[in-house]
Amino acid sequence: MTETASLPVVRSVADLRAAVRDWKRQGLTVGMVPTMGALHEGHLTLVRKAARRADRVVASNFVNPTQFAAHEDLGAYPRRQEEDARLLAATGCHLMFAPAAEAMYPEGFATSIAMTGPALGLEGDFRPQMFGGVALVVTKLFNQVQPDIAVFGEKDYQQLMVVRRFVRDLDLPVEIIGAPTQRDEAGLALSSRNAYLSEADLETARKLNLILRQAADAAASGRPLPGIERDAYAALLKAGFERVDYVAVRHAEDLSPFPNGIVDAPARILVAAWLGKTRLIDNMAI
Numbered sequence: 001m002t003e004t005a006s007l008p009v010v011r012s013v014a015d016l017r018a019a020v021r022d023w024k025r026q027g028l029t030v031g032m033v034p035t036m037g038a039l040h041e042g043h044l045t046l047v048r049k050a051a052r053r054a055d056r057v058v059a060s061n062f063v064n065p066t067q068f069a070a071h072e073d074l075g076a077y078p079r080r081q082e083e084d085a086r087l088l089a090a091t092g093c094h095l096m097f098a099p100a101a102e103a104m105y106p107e108g109f110a111t112s113i114a115m116t117g118p119a120l121g122l123e124g125d126f127r128p129q130m131f132g133g134v135a136l137v138v139t140k141l142f143n144q145v146q147p148d149i150a151v152f153g154e155k156d157y158q159q160l161m162v163v164r165r166f167v168r169d170l171d172l173p174v175e176i177i178g179a180p181t182q183r184d185e186a187g188l189a190l191s192s193r194n195a196y197l198s199e200a201d202l203e204t205a206r207k208l209n210l211i212l213r214q215a216a217d218a219a220a221s222g223r224p225l226p227g228i229e230r231d232a233y234a235a236l237l238k239a240g241f242e243r244v245d246y247v248a249v250r251h252a253e254d255l256s257p258f259p260n261g262i263v264d265a266p267a268r269i270l271v272a273a274w275l276g277k278t279r280l281i282d283n284m285a286i
């Protein structure tokens with residue numbers, strides 16, 4: 001175990017379990033915030049929320065290879081664990097768990113998790129490996145940390161629904177708590193991947209929020225969804241996005257489509273679009 005600005009950084013499951021066992025022996029509750037590092041204010045709000053709900057908070061910092069496809073940005077994904085540890089220490093986190101990939105997936109690792117339901121469609125269409133990878137790593141992290149609660153951001157809304165589903169399906173004894181998306185002054189959702197964007201790309205990215213807002217308002221007013229989705233798609237391209245994977249209005253709870261094309265229940269609009277080699281996702285309540 002090493003200490004960074006008074007935050008223990010633990011790399012082995014044995015050290016992690018020893019720390020958690022000690023807390024549990026004292027009757028303390030444990031909250032967890034899974035992250036891939038390169039932390040920003042969005043992550044830190046999850047840590048604060050966990051700290052309000054639990055006595056001790058563990059943040060994991062692990063760029064999970066099983067949720068990236070071979071052509072994706074696993075190698076380029078920003079990594080700055082020392083700075084992350086400093087930020088976590090200043091935010092009320094008690095321990096950072098940063099395992100090596102070989103510790104999480106040792107030679108001979110042979111287990112996978114396949115999901116349907118909320119994992120199908122949207123991200124599932126464009127990143128088919130992603131939610132299986134997320135389910136696997138989050139299940140492992142929950143087994144390692146054994147938290148009472150875990151906080152996930154609505155920024156990755158489909159992921160939040162997927163996590164709630166497999167936690168129910170697999171009877172994992174942890175309460176899942178969602179937290180609202182943190183945005184910059186212009187409404188751009190904070191993301192570790194924003195670090196890839198040039199100034200010009202950032203300007204385009206900041207238009208995403210307004211386009212989503214207008215589409216969400218149109219959907220709330222009862223306009224037919226196919227036209228709204230088409231208009232938002234065209235507006236994104238006009239704003240400077242090079243490619244739009246999807247922009248879709250879905251039921252807020254299970255992400256199923258609205259079969260009659262009108263919003264008549266709690267809904268969410270979700271988008272994924274490309275600026276150069278950077279893929280941005282965002283979503284909004286309707």
Ligand code: AMP
Nearest residue numbers: 035036037042152153155156181182190
């Ligand atoms: P990541 O490190 O991108 O895997 O994200 C780790 C956690 O932080 C996930 O639960 C994300 O949904 C959440 N998160 C990422 N960006 C934001 C944001 N801008 N606002 C709130 N939560 C976020």
